[in-house]
Amino acid sequence: MSATRLLVLGVVRGYGRAHGYLIGNDLLSWGAGEWANVKWGSIYHALKQLTKDGCLTDHTTPPARTDYELTARGEAEYRRLLRDALRRPETRPDLLAAGLAMLPSLTRDEAVDLLTERLTALEARRDTARAQVRAWGEPAHVRELYGLWEHTADGGAVWTRGLIGRLREGAYPMAGEPGSPGVPGSWGVLGRAE
The missing domain is CATH 1.10.10.10 (Winged helix-like DNA-binding domain superfamily/Winged helix DNA-binding domain)
Structure with a gap:
């Protein structure tokens, strides 16, 4: 993508x-x-x-x-x-960043649902990497790779959980809500630069 x-x-x-x-x-x-x-x-x-x-x-x-x-x-x-950018944890942060830039295009419930899918996937990645760290044998330094994956997935899960919480508490105007920039054609009010 x-x-x-x-x-x-x-x-x-x-x-x-x-x-x-x-x-x-x-x-x-x-x-x-x-x-x-x-x-x-x-x-x-x-x-x-x-x-x-x-x-x-x-x-x-x-x-x-x-x-x-x-x-x-x-x-x-x-x-x-x-939807894919928000639900699928990828190794490339540009996809998530692009999804976040367009987040208000979604309803609050849909955004929370997609981010919950992301959270589940991140937690599974973290748990898999944690098991690999424990089970790894030789060469010993490769354990650091699995440790990095565990840490990265855990950090992503913590951040995703926080965003879900902020959305549930009403942060950011989302599609269908007053002031949302997520409605097609609504950006003219943002100050169109020619």
Whole structure:
């Protein structure tokens, strides 16, 4: 899964209709170049591929600017990518970061359910790694690898549990709630930079 693909779909969805410069400017101003390895070239590549895949439609507007809109297929792909980013603990943090950036697109209950799936998977990984640490023989230094996996999974579980708790307590406006930026086309109120 591509974090860039998820983020590009999410930004187009947020604005309802957006051009490449606006999409890139938003993502880079969020620091996505650092936490998701988003670059200008990857943004334009994603726009072309998503259009080719039928997830976006493109509209040329004078003076020679291309605006993009999400299709029904694009909405389905966006939701699939977002759900997978939140529910599946991956070794690449850019996917989770992209999912968190688009978190308000989900209802509170759905976000909690997906993060609960993530928590269950992380706890299972932690327990497996803990058993590997105890059972490992030779070479002895490989035990450190399993220890790292145990520590990483445990830290992820602690953080995920905290986010679930914050969401249950009402943190952040989510889809269907007043003030949520998760509604398609709602980002115009965020101050659209041209």
